[in-house]
Structures are given as structure tokens and as C-alpha cells.
Amino acid sequence: MIRICIADDHEILRQSMEQILLKTPDIRVVDQAGTGEMAIAKALENDYDLLLLGVSMSDWNGIEVLKTLKNMKPGLKVLILSMHGGDLYAVRALKAGASGYLTKDSTIDELVLAIRRIAQGKKYVSSSLAERLAFALGPDTDIPAHERLSDREYQVMVMIATGKNIKAIGHELSLSPKTITTHKKRILEKLNLNNIAELIRYILEHGLMQ
Numbered sequence: 001m002i003r004i005c006i007a008d009d010h011e012i013l014r015q016s017m018e019q020i021l022l023k024t025p026d027i028r029v030v031d032q033a034g035t036g037e038m039a040i041a042k043a044l045e046n047d048y049d050l051l052l053l054g055v056s057m058s059d060w061n062g063i064e065v066l067k068t069l070k071n072m073k074p075g076l077k078v079l080i081l082s083m084h085g086g087d088l089y090a091v092r093a094l095k096a097g098a099s100g101y102l103t104k105d106s107t108i109d110e111l112v113l114a115i116r117r118i119a120q121g122k123k124y125v126s127s128s129l130a131e132r133l134a135f136a137l138g139p140d141t142d143i144p145a146h147e148r149l150s151d152r153e154y155q156v157m158v159m160i161a162t163g164k165n166i167k168a169i170g171h172e173l174s175l176s177p178k179t180i181t182t183h184k185k186r187i188l189e190k191l192n193l194n195n196i197a198e199l200i201r202y203i204l205e206h207g208l209m210q
Contacts, residue, residue: 002119004049004052005029007036007039007054007057009035009054014032017029017052018032027112036061036062039057039069040072044073051078051079053078054080055089063092066080066097077121080102081104090125096151099118099124149191156187160184160200166181166184184196
């Protein structure tokens with residue numbers, strides 16, 4: 001029996017997944033977590049075969065949760081479930097120690113396949129991402145500037161690209177507008193850009209709005 005914990009800030013999604021996975025004889029959802037902090041606490045207290053972890057949590061970025069868990073409990077297998085289909089989120093997750101990466105529009109059959117493969121000690125990404133990731137995870141030669149952003153900075157950059165303002169981003173991430181403004185400033189500095197217009201142009205040119 002594959003014992004999993006689902007960590008995501010959307011309760012409906014967690015409950016729906018649990019009900020769906022009840023139909024599989026070899027997989028059981030034995031626990032749930034609604035925040036990053038709770039996911040870390042539960043994962044450290046219990047022995048799961050796999051943690052199904054959402055990228056966007058209400059308190060912590062999912063990749064920050066992943067990095068913390070891999071430092072404290074390196075043997076834990078983690079499957080990232082994300083709303084982002086772009087290569088760069090997958091690259092960040094796999095480099096941080098994830099055993100697999102799926103988007104939330106993946107089929108149930110693919111989710112079950114990913115859980116089973118990861119439980120066997122294998123890695124899993126969708127076939128549509130596999131080839132591009134093989135290239136992206138190669139030697140870090142001449143890497144683009146946005147790869148040098150922290151996970152939080154990258155998350156804020158993507159949210160800016162969707163047209164959200166500082167206040168809205170801060171509310172969604174449970175951070176103060178001042179903190180978001182600081183992140184925005186560091187993003188511009190690291191990318192050697194002067195303003196949001198240039199940032200949007202950079203994001204479009206590098207195909208980051210996915």
C-alpha cells in the first residue's frame with residue numbers, strides 16, 4: 001500500500017483527490033495539510049511513502065517547503081503538483097529534490113502512474129516536459145538571468161507578469177506590500193532592468209508567461 005499525504009491550500013482539491021484515489025487499491029491518502037508549515041510538521045512526524053505537494057501554498061512557497069523537507073528528511077519522496085506548466089517551475093522543483101512534477105490539469109491516470117513510479121524509487125515528469133527538462137537540467141553554462149532569482153522572487157515575477165499589483169500579490173502570498181516591493185526591486189536589479197515595462201518585455205521574450 002502506498003501511503004500518501006496531500007498538501008495543498010485548496011481543501012476542495014485535497015478532498016476531491018482523496019475520493020478519486022480511493023478507487024485505486026494500492027494507494028491511500030492517509031493525511032492532509034492545508035499550509036506549508038503544516039506539511040513540514042506532518043512529514044517530519046509521520047512516515048509517508050510520498051508527499052503530494054502543491055506549489056502555491058498560503059504561507060510558504062511549495063518549493064521552499066520542498067527544500068526544507070529535503071534538508072530535514074532527505075529520504076522523503078515528493079511529487080509536486082503545480083498550476084504552472086512552464087519548464088522553469090519543473091526545473092526548480094527537480095533541482096530542489098522533487099521526485100516528480102505534474103500540472104493540475106494532468107489526467108487521473110497520469111497522477112496514479114506518477115505516484116506508483118515514484119513509490120518505486122523512480123522519477124516522473126510528463127512526456128511533454130521530459131525532453132525539454134533533459135536540456136534544461138544540463139550543465140549550468142550561460143544560464144539566463146532569471147535562473148538566478150530566488151524561488152520567492154521568481155514567484156513574484158510571474159505574478160507581476162499576470163498583471164497583479166503589489167497589494168494583490170502581497171495579499172495572496174501573506175506578505176506586506178513593502179516586502180513585495182523589495183522583491184520587485186531585487187528582481188529588476190538581478191535582471192538588469194529599469195522598470196516593470198522592461199520586465200514584462202523580458203518575461204515575454206523568454207516565454208515565462210506559461
